[in-house]
Amino acid sequence: MKRGIPSATICSTRFVPVGRKFAQALGVSDLPIIEVHDEVGHDSPDELRKVAQVVADAVPDILRKYQNRNVSGQRMREEELIETLDVDAGTDLSMRVSERFLQENWSDGLPVVPPTEDRVQAMLDTVATPPDEVLGVLHPRGGIATVRKVAVCAVMAGCLPKHFPIVVAAVRALGTPQFKMHSVQSSAHPHSPFILVNGPAGIEAGLSSGHDCTPKGWQANLVICRAVRLVTINMAGLKNVIASHTQGHLGRIMDCVRENEEESPWEPYHTEQGYARDASTVTAFPGEPPHLVDDRGSNTAQSMLTTFARVIANGGNRSMFGNTQQIVLFAPEHAQYVASQGFSKDDVREFLYEVARVPLHEFPKNNLDSLSVWHKKLFANVSEHVTVPAVRRKEDFKIIVHGGIGPHSLYMPGSLSSKPVTVPVESKR
C-alpha cells in the first residue's frame, strides 16, 4: 500500500486484531483485511477452495472502496506526545504514579519509581552519550528511543544510576537492524531479548553471574532487565499488543545475567566477538525461555556433550526449522569438566554441530512444510535417514558459562530471523 499499490491482506480470525494493530503501527490503519477461518493453514484442498471463494467474494467490494476513495492510505493521526505529568505530592506519590502509568499502558503492572527530573538526570549523568541521542528506532511501533526516554524507563524500573550504562547499551543493541526487533515482537514464536553482560561494567553494576542469580538479592539482574522490558513496552510495542507471542515469554522480566568469567575455563563470549578481555559489553540474544540440560553422570566429554545435543536436537524444536543461533549456557561444573578433557569452545561447537542433528524421518511429516527455504533446498528428495543439523554453521552455537554449583546447564533456542548483537558499554569514566 505504501508503494502506491492498492492492497488488502488475508488474516485468520484470531489474527485480525493483531493485523489491525500492526497496520496502524505501519501507518496504514485503513488497510482492508479479509477474514478467513483459523484453521486455514491446515485445510485440505477441498476446504481451501471454500476459503478461496470467501476471499474472491471480498475483492469487488475492496476495489469499490479504493475507487470511491474510502480507503485512503493516509497516515494515522499521531498520538499526543505527553512529556511530563504534574502529580499531587504526598506520601502515596509512588502509588498514584504507578496507577496512572498503568492506566496509560506505560507500565508492566508492578509499582514504578516516579521518574522525577532529578532521578532521570542522575541516570543521564552516568553516560557520556547526550540525552537526545537516538539509541535506535524500535519496531514495530517505530518508537524513537532517546537516551533521556530510556533513562525514564530505567528510573521506573528501580534502576540505580550505576545500572544505567548497561541499559543504554542493551537498548542500542535492540535498535540495530541485525536484531530485528520487529520480528521479535511480531512473531507468534515466544522469544525475547536475553541480555548478557561481559567485562568489568557488569561487576560494577552488581550483576550476578553465579548461583541462583535471578531471584531476590540480585537487584541489578532484575531492574536492568525490567528497564529493558519497559523500553520495549513503550517504544517497540503497540498499545495493548505488546507482542504477538502465543504465550508471551515466561522468563522475560529476569533475562539479564553476567557471564561467569571467573569460573569459566574458556575465553569469555565478548572476546570471541572481537573485544578486549577488559572491555565491557552487552549482548542481546533473541531467545526462547531456557530448557534444562541435566547431566550428572557422564564420564567423558563426548558423553556429556551428547546430553546437550539430545536436548537441542529434536523434531519439535521450532529453532531446528530455520537458520538460528543456538544459545548454550554451560554451568561452570559442566564447562570445567568438558574443558578438562581437552575440549576448547571451538571443539564443543564442532561436536554439537556434528551430533545435534535430527534425521528427517523424526520431523512430523506434516510439519516439514514449515522448514526454511534453505532446508527445503538441501533436503529435498533425500533419504529420510539424512540428518538435519541444529545450526547452519558451527559458529552459530553461542557458548556462554553461567550459573553456580550444580550439574544443570541451560539451552535457549534462538530466533529464526533475529541475530545476537554485541555492543560496548560506554560510561563517563
Added chain:
Amino acid sequence: MSKVRVLTPVVAVKDNMESAQALNVDRLGASAVRVGFLDNTKPNTNQLLSLVGGLLIDRGLAASTYAADKTDSPASNPASHGATEAVFKRLSQNADVVLTGLGN
C-alpha cells in the same frame, strides 16, 4: 497540595509514511485488473492465493495474476519480515492491486 513533576516514557514515533507513494487507483476502473499476490510462505498460502487467482479470472475480475513470494528473503523464516525491494518492484510493475497473505 503541591505538585511533583514526573517525566513520561512516551516517545515520538518515526513517521512510517514519510516515503509512502500516493495510491494509484486509476487502473481499478478497468473492467479487469491485474491482480498481484504476495505469499509470505505460511502453510497453504501459495495454494490459497492460486485458487483465488483462478476464481478472479473466471469471474472476469482479473485480467491477469502475478504471484510473488518472500523466498528471496535473507531470513530463514520470512513470514515476519518485509518483502525485499526486488519483490516490491516486480509487484509494482505487474499488478494494479495486491492481495497478501497469510496472517495466521
